[in-house]
Amino acid sequence: MEISSGLIHLYHGDGKGKTTAALGLTIRAAGSGFRVVFVQFLKSRPTGELSVLGDLPGVTLLRGKESGSFTFAMSEEEKEKTKRLHTENLNAAIALASSGDCDMLVLDEVVGAYGRDLIDKAVLEAFVRNKPDRLELVMTGRSPAQWMIDCADYVSEIRKIKHPYDRGVPARTGIEK
Secondary structure, eight states: OOOSSOOEEEEESSSTTHHHHHHHHHHHHHHTTOOEEEEEOSOOSOOHHHHHHTTSTTEEEEEOOSOSSOGGGOOHHHHHHHHHHHHHHHHHHHHHHHHTOOSEEEEETHHHHHHTTOSOHHHHHHHHHTOOTTOEEEEEESSOOHHHHHHOSEEEEOOOSOOGGGGTOOOOTTTTO
């Protein structure tokens, strides 16, 4: 099933739920017969959604970063390897979207990868500004560049008011990971 006119969604902010919103759209689209490419940036740990995403018909998952370290703890070499991997995943997703083999493209945490210079910024911006008309595009992450907000049709800011992590409660399996 192909979307006749695709729009751009941006879920951003410091609150919990950006990826969850993107996953909800992925499930809805896949359930309607759409072909979805879900790309995760800045994430390499196993999470609960991965076992389900991989089993959904019509969903392709691309993810990972070269290092298991948080970005602030990476060496320059690790950052460069991560940037190469993220850009390779982005280019693979762009190829699928451009060939018509993708109805919805989810770029989870691409905003953070962009802000930390862990992706080819020019490639991302050129693609977003010139995406195929029929493609539904979803981007998530904190602190988007103004051009991302300007390009988006849907902009939802998810703001943290309160979070258990602030009390020292670690991420819980099945809820935050």
